[in-house]
Amino acid sequence: MSSLPAPSPPVTLETQPFWDAAAAGRLVLPRCDACTTVIWYPRAFCPACGSTAVCWIDAAGTGTVYSCTVVRKGQGAYREAAPYVVAYVELDEGPRMMTNVVGCDPDAVSIGMRVEVTFDATDKGTALPRFRPVGS
Numbered sequence: 001m002s003s004l005p006a007p008s009p010p011v012t013l014e015t016q017p018f019w020d021a022a023a024a025g026r027l028v029l030p031r032c033d034a035c036t037t038v039i040w041y042p043r044a045f046c047p048a049c050g051s052t053a054v055c056w057i058d059a060a061g062t063g064t065v066y067s068c069t070v071v072r073k074g075q076g077a078y079r080e081a082a083p084y085v086v087a088y089v090e091l092d093e094g095p096r097m098m099t100n101v102v103g104c105d106p107d108a109v110s111i112g113m114r115v116e117v118t119f120d121a122t123d124k125g126t127a128l129p130r131f132r133p134v135g136s
């Protein structure tokens, strides 16, 4: 668990498998059976080829910081949480996920840093995937 707030996400029919897996501590991603594109965000069709043959795969849970920023004045539920990191993490499977990098000094996060998934439980039985430096 990080010290960031963990507001419960809106769960839809298309995202239910993702949130069910996250609650169990697993990162899963949709993948197109027709062209093997790994898809983010979850949806019922492949954005590359239009196929509706989409399955779920277990992701490695590791990736690289593609872009990041330190938020120094949070808003809403995050008002008291600043400073914290908002980042795009490029997963080893290819997609880039907007997330938080936790578990280290926010100013120590940099582009190219290797990170691994961690989950923050919400108060509604779901969990938010966030990332921390590998080995931290």
Ligand SMILES: [Zn+2]
Residues within 6 Å of the ligand: 032, 033, 034, 035, 036, 037, 046, 047, 048, 049, 050, 051
């Ligand atoms: Zn496809």
